[in-house]
Amino acid sequence: MRSLIFILFFSLLAYTQAKSQGCVAIRGVGGLCTIDHKGTDTVPSKWTLNTNTRYFNSFRHFVGTEEQKQRIANNTQVINNNVTIDMSLIRILDQRWSLAFSIPLISNTRTSLYEHGGASRHMTSSFGLGDARVSAYYWLTNPSKGKKFALQAGLGIKLPTGDYRVMDHFYTNTGTRVLGPVDQSIQLGDGGTGFTTELNAFQTINRQLSLYGNFFYLINPREHNGVSTARGGTPSATALQYGSDVMSVPDQYMIRFGANYTINRFTLSAGYRHEAVPSSDLIGGSYGFRRPGYVNSIEPGITYSVKKLNLYAYVPVAVVRSRTQSYADKQRTKITGVYAQGDAAFADLAVNVGMSLRF
Secondary structure (H helix, E strand, O other): OOEEEEEEOOOOOOOOOOOOOOOOOOOOOOEEEEEEOOOOOOOOOOEEEEEEEEEEEEEEEEEEOEEOOHHHHOOOOOEEEEEEEEEEEEEEOOOOEEEEEEEEEEEEEEEEOHHHOOOOOEEEEEEEEOOEEEEEEEEOOOHHHOOOEEEEEEEEEEEOOOOOOOEEEEEOOOOOEEEEEOOHHHOOOOOOOEEEEEEEEEEEOOOOEEEEEEEEEEEOOOOEEEEEOOOOOOOOHHHHHHOOOEEEOOOEEEEEEEEEEEEOOEEEEEEEEEEEEOOOOOOOOOOOEOOOEEEEEEEEEEEEEEOOEEEEEEOOEEEEEEEOOOHHHHHHHHHHOOOOOOOEEEEEEEEEEEEEEEO
């Protein structure tokens, strides 16, 4: 019997910190479909251990889909660097049910001028565990019948294990250092208990070619976490008026689909990936500061399989990046009568390398 195990990494986050998105804080919720081929195990494996390391560097600013090229030319761009190690453990309960636990270890750095008085570039950083996730999965199709199409549903809970109040030093325009919460994009968690819904589909075409699709949505009912956006200062009157004085706890979602082609121990993958933070949440209010937006990426990848071990590398390359209008932008537009839309920094690509081991 062919066993299909879908492993979804949790960063966004989905959200671990913004992954391929940079300042748009889409955390590491995206996934990779790995396939255990028929006949690879003499004794069926009950556990799968997965580790995935993801790196990105964001520096290109966008308002909507238009790049603000003057930011790099004037050296005023914000630069985020992120390394996340996602660790997942999956327990196969029977032919249809499985449980998964995942938690990320995150290292972020952020350099900017505007957060430090505007004269000199300085760095803030964060390091530690992010938000954990516990999920249950059920095969809607019967794997034992060996059908070419397989569909799996998942429900989970995201726990606020990541520190959402990380502090670091900022510089004022007089050179004074003040201690305050780091930017939302490099906080280790969002402070909310969330609920996840997932669908994973797999279609076998022949012995070498297969298709896959993944859908993930994180529902974050908490409206905001109360953490100030004033970087150690006092929120301005306009921040209070427009609702950007504290950090929002946003929803996020991912849609992913593509094809796999297997040659001996290698599986080549080509797919398309859409990741987003919406401006409004499905449940609860949307007050607070957030940088909503989305990234559409082409996602090539390669997997090498030997016995119970899979080694892989995936590199989603952004083709469309958009910073959409936020709650605060909409409030400002409504109050002033002048259309407002903020910007955000995005990465060109993300690098994912990792392994999964069945035992």
